[in-house]
Amino acid sequence: MKARAIDAALLAAGFLAGWQLLYWLVGADVVSSPLATLSRAVTLLQSQNFWHDVAGTGLAFAYACLIGVLGGLVLGLLLGLNRFVSDVADPILGSIYSIPKITLYPIILLIFGLSLAAKVAFGVIHGIFPVAIFTMNAVRNVAPVHRRTAKALRLSPFATVATVLAPAALPEILAGVRIGIAVTLLGILIAELFAASSGLGFALIRATDVHNVVDTFALTLLVFLFAVAVNALLHATERRVRKT
């Protein structure tokens, strides 16, 4: 544990040193110094506009996670129960997952207009596929002996899923949920960078448009820290579930 803390400190120190060097090298027009960025970040944390943007992003993020994770779980369970169906679906889901979804954002804007719904929908199409793919594979890979036990106990299909398949597949499903939530955040931020009327991504692209270097760096830093925190939280949850 102690060695890991030292490693983390080393990484952070190296990162800050590199940043400061870059600042000295290219100047304040292009890169804002670590100190200026941090102090601006602190100012931002106290401003009302910033929290307004956080609320905009957060609301869309919460809705999109809810819909994407639930939808992905249901889709993955349904597809994973039958070997033939999952064989058919696997490459289709895989290729949908690999397409750059940013190109679909205009379609979503045409359907939903420039609204919260558009952001949520865009987040959902990012998150739902990894959750579905991981869930499907997790259910498929449940040891056959578990399935046979369920059969021997004459469990109903619902009881089979709830008491045998879901618990057995849980660790792998959680990995899918973690990735799904991470890419949902990614989707919402991209949506806001491209076209939105509020949110952190919107604030970021606005700062870039007016060439406000310090704001751009400070906002990037805050979004970065937020994403790292979300990821760490999800990792910790996953580890706890794996242990039990």
Next chain:
Amino acid sequence: MPFSKVGLARAAVIVAAFVALEILCRAGIIPRATMIPPTEMAAALWQILESGRANADIAFTLVNTLAAIGLSVFWGFWLGAALHALPRLRRVFEPLLSAYYAVPVFVFYPLFIVAFGVGRTALIVMGAMFGVVAMIVNTMTGLDRVPAVIARTASVLRLGPLRRLVLLRLPAASPHLVTGVKLAVAYAVIGIVAGEFILSTAGIGKRIAFGYQDFDNRTMYGMLLLLLLAVMIVNGALSHWEKRLHLRFGQS
């Protein structure tokens, strides 16, 4: 293989999805302002390609993407190999690598624009930054999984370091290297097209975003179709290759 039962069912599902979309569009249930029927998308794409008016944009995106893929595969491989050789350094970077894709890398695109201006360089850097970590991680996994017996074989045969790498370790690690390339390609495309969408002077992504802003649905859907087809074909080919290598060398 293409005529297996699974393959036929898959083809049927895809065709059914397109037919359903076509019917929904033709019947007006999906309004024309939202989506044009798939057949018209294909016709629009044909027209764009025949007239050649998008050639410059296609070339722009293609060259940038290839540059980004080249950079991320090259640097990803060597950085991955270096970190594999230096476990102490690797332990320091491990948390960064594992958290990398949880951070929306696009938030750095505005920084690249500030640093490099709007144009090719910012896009290529964006694409390469997005792809390189997948290559690093998979290179390390691939080298980790090289069985110990292979190293012993190399000593028995008294191979030099270079021949050991090229003849034994690279083939043994190749399934994971191809996975890395596949992911690097997918991420590089996403990075570049997203960059073009957000702010750029040219490119396929720019054309699609322009089509959207001008209510020019034919251009938008035509270019969209082109991009999706290209990505799916490349991804499918790489997945196929990856699967074959896994079967040949794999202990997965």
